[in-house]
Amino acid sequence: MQAPIQSPTQATENDDDLPLLRASGVTQFYGNRVGCRDVSFELWPGEVLAIVGESGSGKSTLLNCLSGRLIPTAGVVEYRMRDGHARNVFSLSEAERRFLARTDWGFVHQDARDGLRMTVSAGGNVGERLMAVGARNYGDIRGQARDWLGRVEIDSDRIDDRPDTFSGGMRQRLQIARNLVTGPRLVFMDEPTSGLDVSVQARLLDLLRGLVADLGLAAILVTHDLAVARMISHRLMVMRAGEVIESGLTDQVLDDPQSPYAQLLVASVLQP
């Protein structure tokens, strides 16, 4: 048994009883090859959902569809906007979708180079997202950037340094700061800790875990690492060959997996 991640502080009869995001029948074909098929689920505010599976299982394809970066062959993803109305992400205009991605959503890439501007200073990387939502006062922007660098444990004297001078772990933390500075309600994360040393991974996970809980963020996290899923997610979906073959509470799926594949996945993990 673990020290479980506790539930978000909600579940009363109010607005929070409506899902933040609802995916229905999301299907993506690449020619006649299946990327993901018929994926449906709901995500509530403050919930962290992990999608696990091996390489090629369709988890990144699904994440790209959910985040509107890829228009699926079929299916609907509805997102509840700040005004309370649920909108189909794929029927938003390109400009609306971009605005959503810059404000209410975050996307943390596996490779920080895909999520950062490597030739812009750390402070600039964070400030840029603020400017995209209308911040204009240089002092405020710099102050907030400094604050966020502190929250992701980057020394403020690195604020003018470019991320290409940062270590992998620092880049990843900077990417997280850049994503969270606008106060998003939903963050998509694609293998945010893979490729990092184990000690750096632990630090990043711990940081993510704290931020997600403190900010009440909802997150959808793609990972192939079950320990990562256990540490920061409430719910888990296991994918194989493009389909969700098992889902449930994270500790339930990991402690009592039902399907042959999920059992194999859990049994294959080395226990240190």
Add this chain to the structure above:
Amino acid sequence: MTMRLCLSGVGKTFTMHLRDGIELPVLRNVELAVSEGECVVLTGPSGAGKSTILRMIYGNYLADEGQILVVDGEKIVDVAAAPPRRVLDLRHRMIAYVSQFLRAVPRVAAIDVVAEPLRLRGILPEIARNRAAALLERLNLPERLWSLPPATFSGGEQQRVNIARGFVTDHPILILDEPTASLDATNRDIIAELIEERRESGAAMLGIFHDAALRRRVATRAVDVGAFAPA
């Protein structure tokens, strides 16, 4: 006494798909109820399914059949059929679990591990830490350890952190899976006191205790899990 927890017709069979789909029936027709102010202990040999019952109640094992009813104010929730989100909510407000082992989170200080359930209930950090400190002190965990992550602690120290985490809130239902397995006599006595206090304040408790003296002291009733063995 108000009933808090009721298992009815609960059964569990493990299917080992990696062993040619062998089926291991562990429990059938579990009938069990726990009311406020009770501390019910499960007895029976190892492998009889005692921990399995506790895990099904907490929702990290699925029940194959039957109902696991939790009385939540005006509502009754069936853990065996509830969606994950509802189970998380029950864990948040209703059911606390103290296991034998702490799965430590890297880098988080012992005192914050203990304070976390309070923080998640919206209690201010300062107050949460004070309550955590009081409990750790009572459990004789040396103060110099409070600011360290428990990963490197001894088994007994980790267990005390785990117990403090389970007892720091006032969840109406408390599940105890061998909470004293690696503790010395002094600390066992303190756990017994904590359990008695919670019992008197109306918590419904269900536990497994291998220590016979502790069991005699805290239990209001024993249930032999052997009665639920599959035929």
